Amino acid sequence: MAHAAAKAAGDPAAVLTEYKRMEQCEGAGLPYPAENGPCPPADGAVPLPDCGEYPPLLHLWRHTRTTPNDPWGPWTKVADASCPQDVLPAFTAEDFRRLPLAPTTTQLHPNDPNLLTGLGIVVTATPTTQELPTTLLGFPITVRATPTEYTWDYGDGATITTAHPGEPFPTTGRVRAGTFPPGVIGHPYPRLGAYTITLTTTWSGEYLIAGTTTWRPINGTATTTTTHPPVTIHESRSHLVADTCHDDPTAPGC
Structure with missing residues (x-):
């Protein structure tokens, strides 16, 4: 040409x-x-x-x-x-970033918009691989995106970057408040306030041209962002009371 x-x-x-x-x-x-x-x-x-x-x-x-x-x-x-x-020319990182990658599915533990200071929140991500059909100069191809890195921003200035999607907080055994077992990604909020937690997922990619059997690497990465509804951190205070909260639900600390 x-x-x-x-x-x-x-x-x-x-x-x-x-x-x-x-x-x-x-x-x-x-x-x-x-x-x-x-x-x-x-x-x-x-x-x-x-x-x-x-x-x-x-x-x-x-x-x-x-x-x-x-x-x-x-x-x-x-x-x-x-x-x-x-x-065909290579499928570039710029091409990769233009694809409609779905944000990572996540879970907060506990899944409650109201939390207490010091106890902390645990976060997990679902490491799901995505395959998207597209074209390269008119030739059909399939792009496969794999999550490789997770960056959690807790909204209070604290962040953590890890290659692990995290694990739910254990439901058995005694765990001291504010501490997290290996594999569990958590953060104890030290201050009162409302905070928005976001996850930025980094994806590596490869593509398969129709009619071939070899997946070819994409030289570069793409990212998606998952945003959660705000969580509000409250303070728990101890009070000496004459009755239990069952007796007086409006008593201090109830």
Whole structure:
């Protein structure tokens, strides 16, 4: 295409070179292009690759001449036959970031908008891989996105970045307030207030061109953001009272 554009623009060098896709014949053991139609049966043609649902690109040939008035020289082969999907450009990180990746599904433990200072909140993410269909220069491809990193922002200035999606807080055993077992991602809020928790997930990607079986890496990453409704942190205070909260639900601390 670039050569045709240069020739149409009157580039002097372009009229001295021509390119053409043709079969390759094998006459007397010497390869030559099928310039005037299919290769003769006695010679036969070099087999073309199996490109699945797409027709293969024939061998690329070139011939040249010294001046525009000279005859053309013999054809020489520039490139073997190939599949169109094998000569496509790479699917870039910019392409990856334009895809509608779904934000990561998350869970807060406890799932309560009202919490107490010091006790903390535990967060988990669901490490789900996504596959999205799209196209690359008109060829259908499938992009596979895999979560590789999670950055939690607790809204009070504290953040944590981890490759682990986290685990729910254990329901058995005694755990001291504000401490978290291995694998559990949590944060004890030290101050009263309303805070919005967000998760930024970093995704790595690879893509599969239709008709092929090899997943190709995408050189770069994409991110999504999951935002939770605000949580409000309250303070728990001890009081000496004469009755229990069952006796007087409006008593201090009830």
